[in-house]
Amino acid sequence: MPHLLYVAFWYPPSRASGVYRALATTSAFVDRGWDVTVLTTTREFLEDEVGSVDLALLDDVPATVDLRRVPFSFTDLEGWDVRSLGWAVAHFPRLGRNRSATFPDRYWRWIDRALRAAADVNSQKSVDHILATGNPYAAMEAARLTGADLGAGYSVDFRDPWAIDVYTGEQLGGAIAEAEQTIVGDADAIFHVNDQIAGAYRSRYPVAGVEKHHVAPNGYDADSLGEIGPPPRAGEPLRFAILGTITELWPIQAVFDGWSAARDDLPHGSELILGGHLGYFERSQSTIEGMIPGAGSGVRYVGPIAKRDVGEFYRGSHVVVVPVPGGAMVTSGKIYETLAVGVPVVCVQQDPGAARDLALGYDHAFVAEPSAGSVASALVAACQMATRQTVGDKRAIRERMAGHERIAAIQPIVEVISSRVESSR
Amino acid sequence: MSAGEAVARLAESGEEWAIVIAGPNPSGQKKARRECDEALEVGITPVCIGSVDGSEADWIVVDPLEHGWWRKLLADRAPANPVAKLIWNRVLRRTSSLFAPLVFWLAGRKAITEFQALQPPRVIVFCDEAAITTAWHCARRWGSSPVVDKVGRLR
Numbered sequence: 001m002p003h004l005l006y007v008a009f010w011y012p013p014s015r016a017s018g019v020y021r022a023l024a025t026t027s028a029f030v031d032r033g034w035d036v037t038v039l040t041t042t043r044e045f046l047e048d049e050v051g052s053v054d055l056a057l058l059d060d061v062p063a064t065v066d067l068r069r070v071p072f073s074f075t076d077l078e079g080w081d082v083r084s085l086g087w088a089v090a091h092f093p094r095l096g097r098n099r100s101a102t103f104p105d106r107y108w109r110w111i112d113r114a115l116r117a118a119a120d121v122n123s124q125k126s127v128d129h130i131l132a133t134g135n136p137y138a139a140m141e142a143a144r145l146t147g148a149d150l151g152a153g154y155s156v157d158f159r160d161p162w163a164i165d166v167y168t169g170e171q172l173g174g175a176i177a178e179a180e181q182t183i184v185g186d187a188d189a190i191f192h193v194n195d196q197i198a199g200a201y202r203s204r205y206p207v208a209g210v211e212k213h214h215v216a217p218n219g220y221d222a223d224s225l226g227e228i229g230p231p232p233r234a235g236e237p238l239r240f241a242i243l244g245t246i247t248e249l250w251p252i253q254a255v256f257d258g259w260s261a262a263r264d265d266l267p268h269g270s271e272l273i274l275g276g277h278l279g280y281f282e283r284s285q286s287t288i289e290g291m292i293p294g295a296g297s298g299v300r301y302v303g304p305i306a307k308r309d310v311g312e313f314y315r316g317s318h319v320v321v322v323p324v325p326g327g328a329m330v331t332s333g334k335i336y337e338t339l340a341v342g343v344p345v346v347c348v349q350q351d352p353g354a355a356r357d358l359a360l361g362y363d364h365a366f367v368a369e370p371s372a373g374s375v376a377s378a379l380v381a382a383c384q385m386a387t388r389q390t391v392g393d394k395r396a397i398r399e400r401m402a403g404h405e406r407i408a409a410i411q412p413i414v415e416v417i418s419s420r421v422e423s424s425r
Numbered sequence: 426m427s428a429g430e431a432v433a434r435l436a437e438s439g440e441e442w443a444i445v446i447a448g449p450n451p452s453g454q455k456k457a458r459r460e461c462d463e464a465l466e467v468g469i470t471p472v473c474i475g476s477v478d479g480s481e482a483d484w485i486v487v488d489p490l491e492h493g494w495w496r497k498l499l500a501d502r503a504p505a506n507p508v509a510k511l512i513w514n515r516v517l518r519r520t521s522s523l524f525a526p527l528v529f530w531l532a533g534r535k536a537i538t539e540f541q542a543l544q545p546p547r548v549i550v551f552c553d554e555a556a557i558t559t560a561w562h563c564a565r566r567w568g569s570s571p572v573v574d575k576v577g578r579l580r
Contacts, residue, residue: 044459048452075452075554077574082557083564090561091527093554282451 051282226311237269251370258375342394447475448555
């Protein structure tokens with residue numbers, strides 16, 4: 001049985017956006033007959049420094065996966081020998097902080113520890129291939145160095161590009177560019193979430209081997225959809241739903257403005273329900289909370305929705321709104337899930353935008369620019385469709401979306417790595 | 426609980442105690458909660474120096490300053506001119522983590538001094554960077570006590 005070492009800094013109980021893809025990746029390899037060991041961070045770091053976890057996600061980790069938790073802390077207290085400090089550093093500890101980063105990523109301190117853990121894993125069972133997912137990109141460097149140490153090949157899964165700004169397309173230089181070039185150059189295979197990003201990387205690294213770049217798109221988890229909800233009764237107030245980790249990058253203000261402008265044209269009592277965490281880090285909460293309109297606005301924030309309750313949340317929704325940050329390379333995994341729910345979808349993203357391009361291919365999706373007028377028109381159009389929709393219409397949409405299930409979408413990663421390892425045996 | 430009350434309780438019971446120091450920030454305080462629980466598990470009564478919620482039946486909490494106390498103090502003195510205020514806030518943001526350990530020690534020094542009447546703590550635990558100055562002074566005060574970032578390192 002081949003053995004995959006999967007370096008995924010964000011893994012359950014983290015609730016970072018990349019966790020669902022990481023879970024699907026491990027499941028797909030396990031299903032294909034691989035032994036999988038995951039190197040990830042500790043629950044302590046997630047609780048203390050990130051400030052949130054979703055313990056229910058641990059239930060989705062395949063039982064056969066060997067989870068190795070490698071400690072990380074931004075403050076790195078372990079490195080302090082307090083008793084031996086001089087007066088100045090004891091009173092101003094920042095002066096004594098080790099600032100000489102060995103890798104241009106704020107998680108660089110994790111690399112050495114991950115290397116030691118990887119060597120330990122390999123000593124117990126030989127590793128056949130290493131796969132790393134980023135961000136953080138320190139995970140990719142850990143994979144590269146481990147590969148060199150163990151003489152095993154490695155691959156990387158760029159959920160977001162690193163040396164290319166995903167929002168603007170700007171090409172970064174300096175230490176990041178150098179580090180990325182080395183990682184890409186030495187990797188056996190590189191995976192991207194859409195054609196736009198893969199194309200940008202092929203152009204950036206023509207010498208490193210354009211054939212190494214593959215697309216494994218994001219997708220949705222079928223168990224998140226739940227049962228198909230009933231259509232609204234005549235005159236019934238509609239529930240417009242937004243679900244996800246709400247961040248400052250979302251065009252959320254445009255959605256609120258559009259909602260306010262559209263309310264007179266929607267059934268009386270309709271609501272815009274927001275479900276999800278406010279930001280990935282605890283410190284973002286208050287800023288985002290301040291953006292949510294207050295009582296009387298028809299907007300209601302219902303707090304985080306556990307993964308097992310997502311289906312129920314969607315079941316009661318008549319329209320789903322998905323705000324996506326702009327950018328020709330930004331697809332957002334959420335777009336697949338929302339399109340698969342079966343109800344009309346309003347995708348709010350500026351042009352150019354990869355998510356809106358995807359949504360334009362579906363009759364039940366309405367695309368809006370992040371402006372009040374554009375969002376309002378899309379909400380009203382989606383409302384009209386929702387009142388006409390039947391359960392049969394929703395079922396047909398789900399059938400059409402079946403090919404975008406995450407576990408199916410992730411298969412190119414499993415195929416490429418499996419064939420590579422099999423051919424080298 | 427005041428430091429005096431804590432000292433009286435520990436002197437009367439003669440129980441082994443640990444000093445767990447958590448600076449005024451959320452991550453240090455979450456860590457402190459866990460370290461206090463960990464100390465209890467190994468039979469050591471934790472004395473937590475910092476703004477940490479806990480059951481006082483199990484832990485002793487001595488809170489030398491409220492959350493963000495000194496930043497608030499400085500913010501109240503911010504200049505009225507918008508440009509000057511912007512610069513003031515930037516300087517404050519940049520320097521707060523530099524000065525936080527010292528300010529935290531100055532706020533907690535008097536309370537910690539009262540514990541000198543007791544046997545040395547079994548361990549001194551610092552839960553974040555802001556706790557380092559206080560831990561350093563505690564280490565000088567109680568030369569025989571180990572200084573660690575986790576109670577678990579005693580094992």
